[in-house]
Amino acid sequence: MKYVDEYRDQALVRSLASRMAKQIDRPLRFMEVCGTHTMNIFRFGLRSLFPTSLQVVSGPGCPVCVTAAADIDACIAAAECQNVITATFGDLVRVPGSRGSLAESRARGARVEIIYSPIDALELARENPDKLVVFLGIGFETTVPTVAAAIAQAATLKLENFCVLSLHKVMPPIFARLLDGEHQLDGLLCPGHVATIVGRKAFEPVAADYNLPCVISGFEPVDIMQALVQLTQLVVRQEAKVVNAYPRAVAEHGNISAWQVVNKVFQPVDADWRGMGTVKNSGLAIRDAYAHFDASQRLDLEVETFHLPPSGCRCGDVICGRCQPLDCAHFGDSCTPQNPLGPCMVSSEGSCAAYYRYGEH
Amino acid sequence: MDCITLDHGSGGLAARELVQEVFLSRLNNPLLAPLEDSAVLPVAAGRLAFTTDSYVVDPLFFPGGDIGALAINGTVNDLAMRGATPLGLSLGLIIEEGLPLAVLERVADSLATAAKKAGVMVVTGDTKVVPRGAADKLFINTAGVGSIATGIEISPLQVQVGDGIILSGTMADHGITVLAERENLGFSDRLQSDTAALNRLVLSLLDCFPADIHALRDPTRGGVATTLCEIALAAGTSMEIKEEDIPLDRTVSTVCEILGIDPFFLANEGKCLLFVAPAVEAAVLAELYRHPEGERAKLIGRVTGHDAGRVVLHTVVGGQRLMTPLTGDPLPRIC
Numbered sequence: 001m002k003y004v005d006e007y008r009d010q011a012l013v014r015s016l017a018s019r020m021a022k023q024i025d026r027p028l029r030f031m032e033v034c035g036t037h038t039m040n041i042f043r044f045g046l047r048s049l050f051p052t053s054l055q056v057v058s059g060p061g062c063p064v065c066v067t068a069a070a071d072i073d074a075c076i077a078a079a080e081c082q083n084v085i086t087a088t089f090g091d092l093v094r095v096p097g098s099r100g101s102l103a104e105s106r107a108r109g110a111r112v113e114i115i116y117s118p119i120d121a122l123e124l125a126r127e128n129p130d131k132l133v134v135f136l137g138i139g140f141e142t143t144v145p146t147v148a149a150a151i152a153q154a155a156t157l158k159l160e161n162f163c164v165l166s167l168h169k170v171m172p173p174i175f176a177r178l179l180d181g182e183h184q185l186d187g188l189l190c191p192g193h194v195a196t197i198v199g200r201k202a203f204e205p206v207a208a209d210y211n212l213p214c215v216i217s218g219f220e221p222v223d224i225m226q227a228l229v230q231l232t233q234l235v236v237r238q239e240a241k242v243v244n245a246y247p248r249a250v251a252e253h254g255n256i257s258a259w260q261v262v263n264k265v266f267q268p269v270d271a272d273w274r275g276m277g278t279v280k281n282s283g284l285a286i287r288d289a290y291a292h293f294d295a296s297q298r299l300d301l302e303v304e305t306f307h308l309p310p311s312g313c314r315c316g317d318v319i320c321g322r323c324q325p326l327d328c329a330h331f332g333d334s335c336t337p338q339n340p341l342g343p344c345m346v347s348s349e350g351s352c353a354a355y356y357r358y359g360e361h
Numbered sequence: 362m363d364c365i366t367l368d369h370g371s372g373g374l375a376a377r378e379l380v381q382e383v384f385l386s387r388l389n390n391p392l393l394a395p396l397e398d399s400a401v402l403p404v405a406a407g408r409l410a411f412t413t414d415s416y417v418v419d420p421l422f423f424p425g426g427d428i429g430a431l432a433i434n435g436t437v438n439d440l441a442m443r444g445a446t447p448l449g450l451s452l453g454l455i456i457e458e459g460l461p462l463a464v465l466e467r468v469a470d471s472l473a474t475a476a477k478k479a480g481v482m483v484v485t486g487d488t489k490v491v492p493r494g495a496a497d498k499l500f501i502n503t504a505g506v507g508s509i510a511t512g513i514e515i516s517p518l519q520v521q522v523g524d525g526i527i528l529s530g531t532m533a534d535h536g537i538t539v540l541a542e543r544e545n546l547g548f549s550d551r552l553q554s555d556t557a558a559l560n561r562l563v564l565s566l567l568d569c570f571p572a573d574i575h576a577l578r579d580p581t582r583g584g585v586a587t588t589l590c591e592i593a594l595a596a597g598t599s600m601e602i603k604e605e606d607i608p609l610d611r612t613v614s615t616v617c618e619i620l621g622i623d624p625f626f627l628a629n630e631g632k633c634l635l636f637v638a639p640a641v642e643a644a645v646l647a648e649l650y651r652h653p654e655g656e657r658a659k660l661i662g663r664v665t666g667h668d669a670g671r672v673v674l675h676t677v678v679g680g681q682r683l684m685t686p687l688t689g690d691p692l693p694r695i696c
Contacts, residue, residue: 001615010605013678043623045680116544221678337688348621359683 007220013049016225021051023232029055029184030231031321033171034191035062035349036219042358044221054228057321058354060174060273061191063139064091064347065319068272071167072097072343074301078134078165079110081299085128087121088136090114091347096340099303118150118164125154125162134295137166142193144168144284145258148265151286151293165295166286169271172202173282177273178320179210185321187231190216192223192246199254200244211240218246265290274343275316315342318351325352332356365460370490383465384452384486387473392449392484400484402448407511410445412436413504419694421464421498423542425534425553428501429471431630431696434558435581436503437479441563442577442633444515445507449484450476453502458493468499479558481505512571517636519575520596524664525642527635529562529649530555530657531608532585536627537616539695546620551612557631562652566635569648573638580634581696586625586672587686588634594670601673602662602684626687628695636664 032038038058041047050056060066076097079086086102093102093112106112111131115121118135125133137147147164154162171194179185190203195216207214213234217227227245234243244250262284271283286294295301313335314328325331325344335341337353344350368375385393392400416432433450440447452472456465476483534555541548559579566574576596580588585607593600609624617624631654637645642660649655672684 001611001618004618008677010677010679013680042682043676044678045674045676045682046678048681049679221680357685357688359685 004220007218007222008044009222013221013225016222016229017049017051020054020225020229020232023229023236024051024053025236027053027055028186028232028235029057030187030189030228031057031059031185032189032191032217033059033061034193035347036193037061037189037191037217037224038351038354039349040219040221041224042354046221046224049225050228056189056228057324058318058351059178059321060276060319062319062344062347062349062351063143063169064095065315065343065350066169066273067095067138067167067343068274069098071272073099073303074296075136075165076100076102076105077301077303078136078295078299079105079112081132083131084299085111085113085124085131085133086136087113087115087124087133089116089138091349092136092138094340095343095346118147119153122150122154122157122159122162125159129161132161132163132298134299135162135164137164137168140169140171140191140194141197144262144266145197145255148261151265151290152261154293155290163293163295163298164286165301166266166284168266168284169273169282170268170284171198172206173279174273174276175206176209177276177279179206179212183321185212186235187213187215189227189231190214190242192216192218192249195244195246195250195254197255197258200242200250200252202254203242207240207242213240214242216242216244216246216250218249275319313342315344315352318344325355328352363462365456365458365462365465365490367458367490367492370456370488376488380486380488383469387469388452388476388483390482390484392482393486400449402484402506405508408509410440410443410507410509411504412439413502414439416501416503416696417497417694418539418696419497420539420542421468423539423554424549425538426556426630427468427471428499429468430475430556432501432503433472433475433479433481434556434630435696436505437481437558437560438579438633440505440507441558441560442515442579443507443509444513444563444567444577445509446564447479447481447505447507447560449482449506451504452483452486454486454488455496455500456488456490457496457498458490460498465499475558479560481558481560510567513567515574515577517576517578517592517595520592520598520636520664521575521638522598522664522666523639524575524636525639525660526589526600526602526662526664527637527642527645527649527658528585528608528661529559529633529635529655530631531610531613532580532629532632533613533617533624533627534610535630536584536695537613537622537624540620541616546616548612548616552616555629555631557654559631559633559654562649562654563633565652566645566648570637570641570645573641574635574645575638576636578634580629580632582628583687584624584626584628585634586623586684589672590670590684590686592634592636593672596664597667597669598664599666599668599671599673600662601665601675603675604677606659606661608657608659625684630696
């Protein structure tokens, strides 16, 4: 498969691994902040090829995992409203909030439809004119432009029965929260998908303010290994700058027209992150001009949130890289993909699910 | 009459007409024809294999097959995986009121074609009709009885350290085809289910290598990964698999990449995993290549030790990781 096979070349991956091993002169700790990085590192067995002195931890890169339990409760409240069809990406369906999951709501009779694109939700609204279709908007910069486009299209079509519960989050503000504390990180493997939208320059303040080398990485094994080699080089040379190791997708200023659509529909808002509390300007709310498409304005989603988080669940620490999945007492025992306590075990991009699925237990 | 009504499940005249016109006309054989309460099968001395499976696939028709072909092939394959020769199948249908008769006839045609191709007889059957909404279009159950020849012992318990692991053809074709069809992903012209009966293939292999084929399993729901883990656990052994040796159709692998789905977890309906003594690996592969169902077979790995349930995958880029069984069900109603 073109553009895939050449990035899975065994000899190249091995030679990059040995270059990395030669460069490293002390134990290093890197963080990746993208669910696809988490999964591909496991899926291709890259951890077995890393030098033993290199530790790569997963940060808050899985959008489902960083969603606060209270927000999951709001999703469930929306699903249980009269005359509503909830449209969602599949990952969210089994995530437990403080009072059950969407899967449980569906079993009790709520209509929850799994879709692959926000545009499919528009189709659902057109096919069901007597129902209100609520799309659960969860995701980072990568996902937001298509949701913004769907809302703009709904406005053009005057589609009355479509709205979005916007729980979207943006990446740059969360780095400040992560790095303000004691983090013990030597470098950051930056998310190629987010960078495709926001551009290389958006990460410059992270490198400058926190004196932290950053490399933007693609997702194939050669991409990841090459980015790690470059990150190691920056660390060894003590250069705190942002290198774009994914130039076939990422431009200096990102996808400007995509971000213009986002700005037209959304505005920055403070957002709650699981394990990190409220982070200033880290979320996106629907602008007043599009209030008709804002589920939080059209439905009463105020719900009382019970015990938080589930007792002993360390998803909050896992998301911040403060602990590894295996450090959690529940992992693989009272928390499995079939019976998850926290979102990191549910989402296909969650660290705990990756550890579980690829056998690190 | 152009659709099924509750009368067709009443046990009265309409029901009898339905059975005779739709099913008996297509599936007729001396054991089925009397339409008595039970079929009576002659039994030789020895052992019987007995299996059952229900089919609820949505959509009913998909590229390469349909619910009828699945219902015959799936049960025939379950018998074949124990080394049994099918003696007869039962056929039970639960039909939703309002199903177009043409749909039922098309499924009956397919049942008859698949049974003929596999050389098996449907010897007894039942139809029920339920009110609209109480079932989705059509559900089928088939059960099968087969005889096992003396000396044939096919079971994970027979797996030995050193055994070669052969996959009889490309993986994930069925799962990805049904998913693409259901979600209207637009690859239909290039994807095809692999549904096929494997009994002739298996019996010819057992004729040649009665003692050296140790275990057989068709990797249906849960895919190759789940099946390997189940056998490793049941056999009390560990295995090593080489990803680059796994036969995988290019379009299937492309669609899996686009959707982010791991083909190791996708269902197959016309493939089997064979655990064979190392001495006969090459000869087993040569025999597989003589059959259309086995022409893309490959040796994909080996049973390596006694660490029960441990399956190590050597990835395409030279890394290693464990394989684990599927958890949850990302693709319900795949067969």
